[in-house]
Amino acid sequence: MQTKPASHVDRSQLAARYVAVRGLTVDLVAPLSDADATVQSMDDASPAKWHLAHTTWFFETFILRDHVAAYRLHDPRFPFLFNSYYEAEGARHARSRRGMITRPTLDEVLGYRAAVDAALVAALADLPMAALDLVALGCHHEEQHQELLITDMLHLFAQNPTEPAIWRAARKVPVGMPGPIGWTRHAGGIAEIGHDGDGFAFDAEAPRHQTLLLPHAIADRTVTNGEWAAFIADGGYREPRHWLSDGWTWVKAEGIAAPLYWEARDGGWTRFGLDGRRAIDPAAPVTHISFYEADAYASWAGARLPTEAEWEVAAQAQDPESGNQLDRAGPVEPRPSTAGPAWYGDVWEWTGSAFRPYPGFRAVEGAVGEYNGKFMSGQCVLRGGSCATPRGHVRASYRNFFYPHQRWQFTGVRLAKDL
Numbered sequence: 001m002q003t004k005p006a007s008h009v010d011r012s013q014l015a016a017r018y019v020a021v022r023g024l025t026v027d028l029v030a031p032l033s034d035a036d037a038t039v040q041s042m043d044d045a046s047p048a049k050w051h052l053a054h055t056t057w058f059f060e061t062f063i064l065r066d067h068v069a070a071y072r073l074h075d076p077r078f079p080f081l082f083n084s085y086y087e088a089e090g091a092r093h094a095r096s097r098r099g100m101i102t103r104p105t106l107d108e109v110l111g112y113r114a115a116v117d118a119a120l121v122a123a124l125a126d127l128p129m130a131a132l133d134l135v136a137l138g139c140h141h142e143e144q145h146q147e148l149l150i151t152d153m154l155h156l157f158a159q160n161p162t163e164p165a166i167w168r169a170a171r172k173v174p175v176g177m178p179g180p181i182g183w184t185r186h187a188g189g190i191a192e193i194g195h196d197g198d199g200f201a202f203d204a205e206a207p208r209h210q211t212l213l214l215p216h217a218i219a220d221r222t223v224t225n226g227e228w229a230a231f232i233a234d235g236g237y238r239e240p241r242h243w244l245s246d247g248w249t250w251v252k253a254e255g256i257a258a259p260l261y262w263e264a265r266d267g268g269w270t271r272f273g274l275d276g277r278r279a280i281d282p283a284a285p286v287t288h289i290s291f292y293e294a295d296a297y298a299s300w301a302g303a304r305l306p307t308e309a310e311w312e313v314a315a316q317a318q319d320p321e322s323g324n325q326l327d328r329a330g331p332v333e334p335r336p337s338t339a340g341p342a343w344y345g346d347v348w349e350w351t352g353s354a355f356r357p358y359p360g361f362r363a364v365e366g367a368v369g370e371y372n373g374k375f376m377s378g379q380c381v382l383r384g385g386s387c388a389t390p391r392g393h394v395r396a397s398y399r400n401f402f403y404p405h406q407r408w409q410f411t412g413v414r415l416a417k418d419l
Helices: 013-026 034-038 048-067 078-082 095-100 108-128 129-158 227-235 247-253 291-300 308-315
Strands: 183-186 189-191 209-212 216-219 262-265 268-273 276-279 348-356 380-383 400-402 417-418
Touching: 013 048, 013 129, 034 048, 034 108, 034 400, 048 108, 048 216, 095 276, 129 268, 183 247, 183 308, 189 308, 209 308, 216 308, 227 268, 247 262, 247 291, 291 348, 308 380
Parallel strands: none
Antiparallel strands: 183 216, 189 209, 216 417, 262 268, 268 276, 348 380, 380 400
């Protein structure tokens, strides 16, 4: 990762940011029972209780343990339970069995958070400069887990036959269907992408470098639920010629016929969300689709997925804090824009680019060097943030990444085409 030089960090501002980020995570789990927070719905998801504890372990380990001489671990058993993938930190509990951690209880994990928060806030005034960047990293890390927490909760409750709503539905503002997709043309040429070094960025966003763009056009909005329903009605999930070979194998093996959480009920398509099951909004961006589905739709529509460079160049002039993003606890879902097409928020947008290192990339030294670099294989880049991404977390250079079959995140698609 990279940040401003630590000597320029305002410690009081950092403390306020820390408290705000940590508080939002606790607000997100407020509706959950201990059982809700313990269950793991699939290997890719983690229990809410684990997210609460893991983000706390991050601050305790890399700041308090390593930079506060008198600090003693809250519980010496917790590093084994709540380390995620840091090999440098030693043995850890298997990811697929996180739902077996019935103890500590939810209340005990919240107590762990409170104790670490008190210790870190008290230590902030005297932390060495090297630790302040790690506090900033930990806040961004926790924001990533806030999004994972929401999507993991959604996947968990979708497994419950009663389809419970844990948040009241947001008040709907009627919005008409968007017009046909518009296209922003780019003549091609040499462009610069990647983080410019001003402010925080994860290591995978750098170094900034030149890349060649060919003439292309990129859509001014993402694909809607209504447009996706037309793809289904036209046999999109039954026609192999639109699909990559691995994607078609996946469709047949898993019986895929619609986006995740969609069901046909009472003559129409419905979706499940944390506000319960409701009719799809045909004007809202389609979400919970895999890379395979996004690529097949693009083929059906006579287009393609944008490269991440094309997406970033188009988004550089846009405000990354605009659009439908996470501001507080409550129901989250993509919604039709009332202020014109948005480049940020609503849904993460699949690109046609593999998650690989930029030219000149070097992982940082130490355990935090494992943050991104070791995952640069077999995954696809997504851009733009979603309705579950905390506002202020993303930027034009931000690179998210998932495997091509995964779709429990708020993932959608924006089209591109060659000129």
